[in-house]
Amino acid sequence: MTTMASTPLFQPDLTVQAHTSPILETLGSEARDRFQELGFPSRRDEDWRLTSLAPVTNSAFSKAPAATISTERWSLPEAVTITFVNDRLVDKVAVDSLPPGVTVMPLDSAAGTRPDLIEKYLGSLASIDDQPFVALNTAQALEGTLIHLAPGATFDQPINILYATTGDDVVTYPRTLIVAEEGSSATVVETFVGDGKTLTCPVTEIAVGPKASLSHTRLIELSPAGSCVGSVSAAVEQHATYRLSSVSLGGSLARTDIRVGLNGEYADAILDGLTLVGGDDQGAAHVIVDHRVPNCTSTQRFRSVLDDRSKAVFTGRIIVAEDAQKTDARQSSRSLLRSPDAVAHNNPQLEIYADDVRCTHGSTVGQLDEEALFYLRARGIDRLTSQGLLTLAFAAEVLGGIPVETVRSRLEDLLMSRLGPETVR
Secondary structure, eight states, rough: OOOSSSSSSSSOOSSSSOOOHHHHHHHHHHHHHHHHHHOOTTTTGGGGTTTOHHHHSSOOEOOOOOOOOOOOOOOOOOOOEEETTTTTTEEOGGGGGGGEEEEEEHHHHHHHHHHHHHHTTTTSSSSSOOOOOHHEEEEEOEEEEEEEEEEBBBBOOOOEEEEEESSEEEEEEEEEEEEEETTOOEEEEEEEESSSEEEOOOOOEEETTTTEEEEEEEEEEEEOOOEEEEEEEEEEETTTTEEEEEEEESSEEEEEEEEEEEETTTTTTEEEEEEEEEOEEEEEEEEEEEEEESOOEEEEEEEEEEOOEEEEEEEEEEOOTOOTTTTEEEEEEEEEESTEEETTEEEEEEEESSSSSEEEEEEEEEOHHHHHHHHHTTOOOOOHHHHHHHHHHHHHHTTOOOOHHHHHHHHHHHHHHSSGGGGGG
16 A cells, blocks of 8 residues: 655544453554554555545544534434434434344443454454555544344334534544344444534444345435545345445545455345535545355446536446356446536446356446437426436436435435425425
8 A cells, every 4th residue: 555645634643542342452453553554545556546535634634522413304213323423422222122132332332242243243344454444443442333133133123323523624433333143134324424624434344144134325415525435344145135325425525435245155235326426526436346155146336426527436346256156246337427527437347257157337427318308398397407307317226225215205305406496396
């Protein structure tokens, strides 16, 4: 990993954290050493060649102090919710609201009550070896959430995790660990919001056990000056299903690195992503799906909507191991340019070492269909509303995969308010 040529203004606090858990202390110590070796990536690093880290490195971010913020707009009435503001727990899930076998609790508490889970999974899925922002997150106090589903446990209500960052020149490091044991099932919504000139560096680790099913919706909603650089790492075992819907709305820089390992036969991963950027903002999704065993399937559908002088990057890599015969992997990336000054980079990548596989990818970059615009205009719909409707239709494939109706409806309304008159819906 190549470090920045000039000294960044952002100098992360790497002082020793006061962990009461030896497990967390060991993780933190190793991560601090690794981040000091790696430093921040630069454009000379291939995975970061198209991403400018200036919004991160050119500000003197410091750890966010205790603060309050109204979180009502992100509430989900049908969900159980745990809320953090500036890396501090402000609202936890009542134990009696959960069915047997379902645990939702702060990570620091879990380190004392469930050290078996923390030792086995935390830090084992998200690698600090080649991901500097994972190392940076792990070097911190590891404030965040553990979700554990015991074997056979099912939970029909969504589990809603809200991480809010507020202030100016402040940084937070949310951490989530989700362990879905054999035959379990749940829906999880993670929301990262920024109010002010903030930086959020989240890491989410997910273990989906045999025959388990996990639906994961991940939302980034930032102020124009906010940035979010985070990662999702998932391991999916035999006959298990992991579904991710990742939506990024605005911010100076919003980048998510997604790594999914299909470790057991007949595992399935469905990854959807939507990025909405405008102004001079950047949005990026870097995805690696690793087919390690035979008879697994994966689907990637990523969409970008760009206005003004914004930039979006999608890099999707499918890796098929030598023994991973009968792999079925599909990837689609499409970018919609609503401005002649916007730039989209779609980079599909295939690494195939097996011979009996079906792997496909498609990538397009284009503008709104003028014929479709003409059709709507001819029926008395003004141009701005027509553009909003067509853009919403472009994003519908991804939004339609979000299982929580409240979240899906709110995002549709939000997109329409940004892309066209609010009176359309």
